[in-house]
Amino acid sequence: MSATIPTTATPTFTPRVRRMTLKRRRQLAGVVFALPAIALVVGFIGIPIGQAIYYSFTQWNGLTSTWIGTSTWTQAFHNTNLWTALRNNGLLLLSVPFALAIPLCIAVLLHQRVAGWRIFRSIYFLPTAISWVVLGLVAERFFAYQGTLNSIIHALGFSHVSTNMLGYESEALIALGITFVFTMIGTNTMLFLTGLATLDPSLEEAARIDGAGRWRIFRSITLPHLRRFIQLAFVMTVIALFSALFSLIFVMTGGGPGYATTTMEFLIYETGFNQGDFGTAALYGLILFVITGIVGVVQLRLIGSNE
Amino acid sequence: MPPKRQRKIGRWILFGSMMVVAVIMLYPFWIMIITSLKSESQFLSGGGFSWLSWSTLTSVIPIGQEVLSSTIVCSSSILIILCVGLPAGFAFSKLRFRMSTVVFLVIVSAMMVPLQAILMPEFVNVTKLGLTGGYFGAILVYAALGTPFSVFLFSTYFRGVPDELIEAGIVDGLGYFGVTWRLIVPIAVPAIATVTVLQFIQIWDDLLVGLLFIQNTSERPITVGLAVLSAGRTTSIPALMAGSIVSAVPAMVVYLGFQRYLVKGLTMGIDR
């Protein structure tokens, strides 16, 4: 068979010698490609952190700032609102176990692969796609005096009992907690379900052959495997508790009654925009940052390297 | 009881409990639908059925406008997040340069910063830059908040791309920009979809940024519109519920359409 592709035997081979080696080109490309991201993050996240630190030492109304040193700090720590907010965040932390346990149960149920489980899965995750604002509005309807919860109670025959959860301090917090757990069910269920899916079924089978009962299997095989997922869900839930709760509070209670349902994330907004005290709000922001930072460090320790 | 029957009963109990959970999860939708299908007077008095709230929706809430605003803000932010995050993710995973690991860690740890922590300075900065009239300020803030996650996801995804592929492109004659555009972007489609879905839900449903960074009431996104009206406590509740449904639909459609990418995206950090 004759050669149908002529080898282009160039009489002289003179390649261009460029100034940059391949390695340099790669590095240059790397820097250029990463630059926009770096700029965005530094400009809109990094710099504000620095500014927050600076302005926390000042009396600031957004336009002018006067340095008053650590008195902002001392004032803030004497402010009962701060402690109320921190206390509220702390109390709400009690809802986290529920926000983990319930999705875990649901995920286990889904994992059994009953007929139509995929449809169930879509349904369970549907509320996650909805804005917390909308969920808050619905929750407000649910817990209100003329709301759905009371309708149910009346329908069940307890017509003399009526709640007005959002009107009472401690009960409002509980209502908030319940709503929070509800909103987290979707994401955490999905997370745990994926975790269960990555579990090697042959482990379970081996245990069953060894004679282990269902509960035993769950405790000794399933749970340990899910450890990483549970830790991730824990961190995500706590972070949501400290930031995403804002929408729920805004819509359900406005922080009230009084400051009963004001958490850190809402306090910052309230102090800065309702009271105009930017300096103190910046300080609160820093405190929030430190708290989430601690959670982040704890996460890295527990889960190990994220890479 | 013979074991087979036992198992069958077990299955039914399982199915039953799942139905119960489904009912609970769908309950908010039920409330929304039921409440919206009343007129205001019917709602206050307690009973009745009416399309009135829906037909007069646009006069109570500037729905069309707000949905448009949400769409503009969402799509612009996501566009920026993708255009910034994909190249950066590629750079950090394949184009090693000095200190790239450190910079990468810094960017990824920025994921942990909640907006409220930097809210005040952010607000002041954006205002001073004159970006609060109009969408641009909010878009930039959303983009900045979504970039760390986007960079993280893309870099994790690209780490699975074999180096040989890139080298083949180089020996064939491409420069690094060509490699990114012709080889990397086409195979990054699943990652792009994941980032898009997750960020869409995040941004479309967000309240705080839209509330503070978009000053013109006519440019409000839908979540802000609903929240503000609800706080006013003078709005017709059925209308509010109707508006909520309108707000919820796009996010749900996006979620249902891209379900499989969502699962992949949520767990991409874990398996590694």
Next chain:
Amino acid sequence: MAEITFDGVTKIFGDDIRAVDELSLHVDDGEFMVLVGPSGCGKTTALRMLAGLEDITSGSLSIGGTVVNNVLPKDRDVAMVFQNYALYPHMTVAQNMGFALKIRGQSKAEVAKKVGEAAAILRLTEYLDRRPKALSGGQRQRVAMGRAIVRSPQAFLMDEPLSNLDAQLRVEMRLEIARIQRLLGVATVYVTHDQIEAMTMGDRVAVMRGGRLQQCDTPQDLYDHPRNEFVAGFMGSPPMNLLRVGLEANADGIALVLGSQRLDVPTSYCSSHDLPTVDGPGVVFGIRPEDVEVLDASSSDSIMTRVERREALGAEILVHLSLVDAEGDNAVIVNDSGAFVARPTRLVAKMGPRSGVAVGDQIQVRLNREHFHFFDADSGLSLRRNQ
């Protein structure tokens, strides 16, 4: 002219890892040069330096007479076939093959023509519209080759292209690649760890180890006249038998000390080789398995051995023999600084498929006197003169 010259090329990774150490090698235009060696020997690094994917730490590399140390891969006009093929997953076979041409601005018609020709040579014409994931391993490998051929480059670089194929496909593709290379007449540098590929495909073979070039010769020369112990043991399967033995003087000249037995060394070797002194540190003696002949009865130059193991390969039988003393014990050969270390020393011999030896048998073998190899006991270098 697309000859390739490595001149003292060295590659150092980090502070002190010498992946390639002073490599000097010349590939003629149209020659098929194989770089072979165990993992980590530097062959792939050398290839990558040739492609331009790795910087050269020192030394100079030329293609077609021009130094290309600082020339980008795309300007070197070389085409590379990767170990895992590196096909673009989102493109069809035709697009994969035509890609390099397309980005160089060639017309659609030109590209289609060249792709068609290459596809015909590689029998890929019916797959042109498929995506890589719809192809088998062998087909993907051919597409990878097609991608290289289409460019009509100055040189082909191939990085273990057959290692991911199953054995039968590998044999088939060996012939294919060799045929195509001869057809196109393009200088080719081929990296592999498989010495059979090296022997059957290369015009010349360069054996590398630890970053250094051990020997570069035609396959037959490498086989018949290995320059050191490593090359001797690397090329050929099963490997050459290498025994460290002492030398003794006897009436006719020199003999090898094989335990209690003696093997005469033909006097011709004393002039063709620089054999060490008698009663000195000894020498490494090499003899290939096919040069160990099993006899029915003893003869004057035979050695007594015992069969330790037997491997039936169908076309031949390999027997692992240990040298025995007169009493039938395993021979002690190795002498480590005065202390005798008892180590049964094995000789591997090839036998015809129907030989009836069994484990435990004591048999006589004769070593082919024409094919003795001698290597220095310390350096491993061949003791042959006039190389």
